[in-house]
């Protein structure tokens with residue numbers, strides 16, 4: 229009896245008034261889970277039609293990022309590129325044009341550590357609490373609330389929001405001050421550069437050797453080569469499903485940020501550079517920026 233009352237109390241404490249900006253692949257899944265957990269959501273997206281499903285689930289529409297900020301405890305952003313993040317925070321109708329003291333702001337976009345620092349410093353000067361909180365786990369993780377959340381920024385904000393992060397993710401870790409979340413995400417993307425190029429060359433080789441590809445996948449998934457990218461993306465490739473998932477144009481953005489940050493630290497990462505060149509071929513030369521990252525195999529199989 230006492231346990232169940234305790235549980236109810238935790239759930240109540242975890243309910244918040246949330247503004248959310250960006251209802252794309254990731255935002256949609258995350259917002260759905262926040263609604264299901266009983267939070268009040270006010271949402272904004274550049275293209276309103278992409279928010280319709282969430283409005284039907286009970287979210288309220290805001291006409292601008294500023295409107296999504298007013299009267300909410302916390303504002304989350306999950307947009308595309310660093311320039312989009314700049315616009316929704318610092319633009320004329322942006323979050324910071326109206327945010328009030330003690331409000332929490334959380335950028336979940338994969339963006340640059342330096343922009344996370346700029347947001348954090350502005351927030352501190354104005355009595356706001358900011359976090360950078362990029363995620364991993366893909367469209368499937370967003371939908372199933374199994375994301376990994378990598379957090380940097382204000383520790384008080386982190387402590388307040390742990391119950392909310394637990395509604396959308398299965399692992400939530402704090403790494404330090406502003407930008408530490410984005411640095412962790414870059415470490416993640418450097419690893420993914422290896423798993424994506426690995427799964428692609430594995431398939432190209434196995435097909436040329438005339439092996440049965442579904443059986444190869446099942447076998448490799450149970451051995452030392454098992455990894456998330458192969459388990460999630462190879463079945464899509466075998467069905468010729470190249471929809472995103474995770475846009476190639478966004479992965480290329482991430483590889484460019486990672487290499488830029490590595491350069492600033494005096495590091496050379498030749499394998500990550502090679503992955504960037506392959507995705508440049510796919511996005512810039514072949515025009516496949518709106519495909520999912522599994523489309524890398526098209527560099528071999530479309531010829």
Ligand code: NAP
Nearest residue numbers: 250251252253254274275307308312338366367473474478
């Ligand atoms: P997405 O489907 O393109 O979603 C981004 C959304 O943000 C779009 O709906 C877009 O509006 C909106 N948006 C962009 N700029 C805006 C602005 N200035 N004002 C208002 N709305 C704006 O991309 P996603 O796959 O959800 O990814 C979002 C971020 O998460 C990216 O940084 C990506 O690298 C990262 N990420 C993605 C995955 C994944 O597997 N998909 C995993 C981890 C991290 P429109 O509808 O008008 O385009």
